[in-house]
Each structure stands twice: as structure tokens, then as C-alpha cells.
Amino acid sequence: MNATAADPAELASSPRKSGAGADRAFQLITAGAAWLVLLLLGGVAVSMAWGGRLAFKTFGWHFVTGKDWDVVGGKFGAFVPIYGTLVTSAIALMIAVPVSIGIALFLTDIAPRWTRGPIAIAIELLAAIPSIIYGMWGLFVFAPFMAAHVEPWLSGHFGNKPLIGPLFSGPPIGIGMLTAGIVLGIMVIPFISSVAREVFSAVPAPLKESAVALGSTRWEILSRVTLPYTRSAVIGAIFLGLGRALGETMAVTFVLGNAHDLSASLLMPSNSIAAAIANEFTEADTDLYRSSLIALGFLLFVVTFVVLTIAKLMLLRLNRQLGRTH
């Protein structure tokens, strides 16, 4: 009894001391978790570069710029898969970004309140569909539709035009970069739109109310208030979608055609990095072949890294410019 009450100073200091220790431990754990990710990332990059060293040593820069993928002759160049990956992802974003922002805006500002929940859930369910289902739907439903209706129309109307003509020429087989890009676009819509919806609804109401009070239209509210306020988060969402599109494997391999041919036409088959690895890894029986596929994986890593870095730099410049004008 006496002992407990005797030393108030000690009583006060001891919990503080143990609290500081726990705090330090907590800090170490969180820092460890953060560093672990970096360590893993570095480990993956290094081990893929190491696995692909034979290909890089044999072909040098030609591995990146070479258009041949000749397994029998032992000549490997990654240009076609890199090109196919970038083009399909670009098409995907061209479709997904406006649609996603439209969806997000509709759900936060325009839709009647009772419809918002069901529509939001339906869109998020799109993200839960396994990618192989998208692939099968693409092959059995969407590709025949493209071959019968969309592609003949495209090549008929644009195939002979200067400049864009080469993009839309070739036989309409329904399988190729355009189809793959559209399927990818549908796949990334839920990723972009759900983040965009979250950040749009976080825009403070007084900002929008002031704009309404000044007589702004919906478009003006979107372009002058909502988008500038949420810019960095929306661009982050777009790059989340882009990351997903770059690495998507199963859905792409079904509808892209998996051919190592370089063609300007979007209607022609091509290959992507992830699809090439998935298709060819099981029977890659020579060291050079296997090494080339691992090197391809490393290049996907590099491509993703470069694209994301460019995005960050763009964002930084944008922020600085806007900072100057205000």
C-alpha cells in the first residue's frame, strides 16, 4: 500500500519509459515493412537481370532493338513484344481514362442517390472477374464481333486515308492489338473509376457550392474545380490501371494473336512481353532461350519503371507550372 503510493515520480516515469520503447519498436517494425518492399523489388530486379545475363551478353543492345525471335536459329530480339505491350496498354488507357472519369463523375455528382450504390458495386465486380474469363469472352464473343462488324468498317473507312491508313489495314480476323487493347481497357476501368470516385467525393462541398453559386455549368465544375483539386490522385489511379495493363497476361494472350510479327496495323496480331513469357517458358529448353525469356521479364520491369517515372516527373512539372501561375 505504502510502496505503491510512495514514489509518484517513478510511477509517472516508468510508463513513459516503456511507452518510448514500444514506440521505438513500432517504428522499427513499420520501417522494416517499408524497406522489405524495396528489398524485394531490388531482389526481383537483380535476380531477373542475373537470369537474363546470357541473353544480354549474347545480343547486347540488339536484344532490345532486334525484331527477330527465331528459336531454331537462336536469335532473340524483344522489340516486337515491347511494342505490342506498349501499344495495347496505350489503347487500353485511351478507352479507360475518359470512361472511368465519366463513371466517377456520374456517380458522385449526377446520378440519383439511390442508383449510386448498385452501379458502383457493379463496376467494382468487373475487377473481380478473373482475367482468363476476359480472355475467353474476348476470344469467343468479342473477337468474332470485331471481325464481322468493327474491323471491316474501320479498314473500309480509314484504311485508305493518308497517315492513319496503315493503322487500320489488313484482313479483319478479329484478333490483334486493337481487340487486345479494348479488352484491356474494359479490365482497367474498375481500377481507375473506383479510385476516381473516392477522390471526387472527397472534394470539399463548399468549393463546388461556390462554383455553382458563381453560375458554373457541370462541365466547368469538373474541369475547373474537381479535376484540378484531385489531379494527382486521378493521375495516380490512371497509372495504377496502366501498371495492370502492362503486366496483364492471360486475357491478352487469348486475343492478341501471339505472333512475333511487327506490323503498323492495329488489326494485325502481335505479342506482349507477359504473353510471350507465359506461352513459351514451359518448353524453353536451351539456356539462351530461357535466359532470353527471363531477360524479357526484366525488360517489362524496366518498361514499367520508366513509364511510372515519366508519370511522376510529368506530375511534378504540372504542379510546379500551376504553382507559378497562381
Place this chain on the structure above:
Amino acid sequence: MTRMIIALPLAALLAACNNQGGNQASTSSVTQVTGAGSTFVYPVLSAWAADYKSRGGADINYQSIGSGGGISQVKAGTVDFGATDQPLASDELAKSNLAQFPIVIGGIVAVVNIPGLEAGKLRLTGPVLADIYAGKIKTWNDPVIAKLNPGASLPGADIAVVHRSDGSGTTFNFTHYLSQVSPTWKGGPGEGKTVNWPTGVGGKGNEGVAGYVKQIPNSIGYVEYAYVIQNKMTYAQLQNSAGAFVSPSADSFSAAAESADWKNAKDFNLVMTDAPGQSAYPITATTFVLMPKQPKDKAKSDAALAFFRNALEKGQDQAKKLDYVPLPAPLVQQIEAYIAANVK
């Protein structure tokens, strides 16, 4: 991407654990035999294994990871037998101290999707098939094709070529045939489990090629015989080396197996394409079993051999039911003599 990089070693780890499980099981009364390799042979091998086990035989655990994987696993000694669609040369077998023998035969069929054309009504020769796959013959009404098919109304549409996108023994046998009948193919893309295709789209697996051919009008592809039957696809007749046009069937595959020169093939290193018989189908594929000549675990090696002997002698019906072709009797005798002489 990262997901896949993580998944691959994980799968390898799981496979390794599996194999360890197999080793432990062998110490108990039930023998468990592990094999890996060709996906082509997997349906018939698993039917044989189920039947063999139900009659009190050993438990056969076969992983269809692809021929290349099967070869490297059996060389590394992680499995009791490997299966490959592409035979190994004798010196490579000797280097790894492996024995090799054929186990079952199947056919590879050129399938087309030409609106209005019935199955077996289109006739093609080997060189024409090679030129189509090389992109030199571009339309179905090309004079060369028309000459082979008098009276048939073939469209002027572009030919959409479909090939495999993954490495495959099917592709190896198909391109081996094209290389034999067409010097320009041999000097160009050549033969292999994956080649540098001059044209066309790639489907993943037999089902991928079958799917593309069914989806794309005016297309041509090549698949295993079972897929032709199951999907009711339109096949083409091919001209064999004796000059006759033959349809793919169990009989024409057997004829090829009988006319092939197995007697003089050391370690059965023979690819049976372009077989000489009058009624032989030109593109047949053989799956070969690889086993160590001096196995580490004699009990398991014996169990595997007993299983294969049983399959060769009594497995014909199951093979036929799954649209494979059993080996002809003289070849079975030759294999049994080879096993007795080589696997200790």
C-alpha cells in the same frame, strides 16, 4: 509480372515437395512412381494409370509439364521417368545414361474453316501446306490449290494461318514434316518446338489453335487428332510420300507406324513423319519414354517398367478410345527386347 516470377519458383518448390512425398511413399507397401513431360501423352497416360492402380498396380503420378521439362527432370533424377514428343539422339542419351522407347502414337491434322466446305473435301500436298504456312500461297483460290481440288468452290479470301504460340511437340512434328517435304521451309523457319513463323496468329495449346480456327473464317491450323474428333472440325486430306491422298484416321496412323523403319532406328530415334506406306498418314507424332539405365531406386524403376509393359500389351483399347494409336505388335516386341537389354 511479379506475381508470375514469384509463382514459378513456388511451383517448382511444390513439385519438389510432391516428389519428396513420392519418395516417402515408396518405403511403404504402395509404390509410387513419378513421371513428368509431354502434355500430348497426358490423357492416355492418366487413363492407363487409373486403370493400372484400380487393378492393384503401382500409383503413377504424372506431371504434364511439357517435353522440355520432362527431359530436364529425368536428367536431373528428380522423376522416375520422363516423356517427350521429340526423341533424343543416341549420344545425348548415352551422355545422361538414359534409355528411350516409344509408348504411343497420335496424328497431327491440318484443319480448315472454309464456309461451305465439308470435312475431307480439301486436298493438300506437303509442299502446298508449307507454302501456305510460309505465306507464299495467300488465297484459297490460288491456282496451285485449285489444281489439287477440281470442282471444289474455294473462296478468293485471304488464308488466315494459325499456329501454336507455346513450345510444343505437336509443332515439332508438324515443322519436321514441312522441313522434309519442302526445301524452302527447311532453309527458312526449319523445325523445332517453336519456330520463327513467317505469318499467322498463335493459339495457346491445341485448344487455342482449335478455338482460333473455329472463330476465324478462311483459316487453317494444325491440331492433334483427338481435337478434330471432339470439336467436329473440318480436316484436309494430305498427300503422302507414296502419292496417295489420305484422311487422318486410326488406320492411316497405324499404317504409318507399320511402314516406318523402326528396325534400324538406334534407341528408337525416329520421327515418323512422311512415312513411306501406301495408306500411311504423313504427319504422325510419337511420344517417347525416357528412363535412367541404372536407376537409383530399382523398385520404382521396375514398377514403372511393369506399368509401361502393361500399357503396351493391354492398353490398346483405352488408347483407341482416346483417339491415340497403339504401337504395332512387332514394335512392341522390339521395345520389350530393348528394355530387357538396357534398363538394369
